[in-house]
Amino acid sequence: MSIFKPLCFALLSAAALCLASCGEDEPKATQYNLSAVQPGENFTDPRDNNVYRTVRIGNQLWMAENLRYAPNGYSLDGAYTWDERPVDLTKIVPDNAAVIELIDHLFHDPKYNGWEVDGTPIAPWVEGFLKQLKRGRMTVAEVRENIKYLNPAFDDTLTVRLLKYAELPEARHKAGLANFEKTEKENGGYVAKNGFLYTFAAAQRVAPEGWRLPTDEDWKQLERTLGLPAREVERNEAWRGEGLATLLSVGGKTGFDARRTGGNLYQREAGNFYENKGKAWYFWTATSTMLQDSIPAAYVRLSDHFTTKVWRGTSRVANNYRPVLYSVRCVKDLK
Template identity: 30%
Template sequence: MKSKLATIIFCVCLLFSCRKDEETIQIPTYEISQEVIDGISYKCVTVGDQVWMAENLKTRLDGGRADGSMSFDEPIVTLASKESLELKLLVKNKLIKQLNDGFFNTNSTINAAAEYFIYDDLIPYFFNRNTYGWIQYETMNLNRMWDWYYSRPAIDLVRFEVARLFEEEKKLIILAAADQNYIKEHGYLYTFEASQKVIPQGWRIPSDEDWMKLERAMGMSEQDVLKKDEWRGTIGSVLKANPSVDNFNAKLGGAYIYGVSQHSDNFINKDLRGYWWTSTKDETVPADSTYYIRALRFDNDQMLRGTTRLGTAYNIRLVRDK
């Protein structure tokens, strides 16, 4: 009797142990590397025959949100005309400093002509007045043909430098509107159109099939992999940022969405959900620009294989073949 009881207890313990093992999630680890993309070093992870970025892309287009690359809640900085008073003041001060530092000292003739051109014409008639737009001013100069007074080389040298300073200061003003803490943690949000301009050589925006390959490698069942417009599987536990494992490190950066929204300026779900582009168009939607995406959420470990129309802005993870 004691022998039978011992056998029963052993079998129950063995069964419990097996079930416990089955329920234990084994978080895989993969080869970690550093890759330099557009001058920025990124942590990457090798999964099977693919190398994935383990951080979101941080390449910025010069126009920021106006060009489709943005931080969360980034405003659109409008500098469509070079008549902006703030911009003019910045450029004027830099131009005067360059003149005083000898930037235009190509030779004594050009230096003297450049100084006259800046102080006698540019400052009083352009920088200190609001009546002339940049295009009108440039046309006025060409019509007046002041070569005999200032010399054409001096005029062109000053003009080219003023144009360069305007572009440089515009970039700095627009960049100042971006949330640097967000960029450091989440990278940029990109419209699909902008995403096509930031792909470095040797890398690609993952296709729907690339993501499927990753999902299979992470342990998602084939049945779940093929589901569309559904939250599926449980691989979020090995994809989301986790202090105990150094893998895909997906952080939930939110998104910018198209259409009417109750949210301020259509930025939504920061720290609640993360969204990533694929390069694959949904061909089941005729004559519509709809693309597959992936998403993770904070409140469970499922992953969305969904679709979206253009006009949204999501994060990007790049991938390349090993």
């Protein structure tokens, strides 16, 4: 009798047994619970009048859009648009209008009592110099030279202010806004649809009053409410919840509408690393941690195009050259 048939039978039996045992080990598809999900009322941010859709998930109210709030200095204060490069601080120098504004502000500072010289206010001269500067009949250097002649202390104080110009809120706003508008024109208007990409430090400061940057626990509460099993919720540095990303992404049944906005991701090398626009979403949580006892990091949530699961894990907040940039959603508790 040929040994071929018994051997084939044995191999097929082993394969069937293997498939059966493998099937037993595979996690069952999660049955999500949408009964606790309903649309919320629109929220208008009083700081800039941006309007956000919201969604109620259990006893939490989540923004259903990425935050679009720009702090005063835009990227100088940690809010970037897509492919935006950092502002060169050495190029933030005052133009004539800014110099006039600085002189005028300093001149009228009550702390200096009109910058009197031998009891005589220098107001008539300074105001005359500024008029000539505005009309183009004097240069900034000439105005400063004349003021220095009248009151050297005034020019010394002005020099200090000019050196610190890049640190002034109005200078940061002007430079940050110009850099933002230039980049938005180049990228086709990223922020209106996708929101800003924030540094971790900025993400902790930008929530409107009454809202907060969600913690890792806030995200876990959302996941539990939707029906993600406890063993899956607690998994760390792992993809969790087959189908969860589908529910949370644009068009998903929760209305959470996470957009695949990409981010400026961590890498060791210098230079920016804006990646995965249209492929992945990344959200900061407020929960910070340390890697290897000394490397600042934070918990994040992300989803990528190759899976329907959501990653829970940590991300470094910067490398030696630049910050990492992710999107922000805000949450608040419902009574």
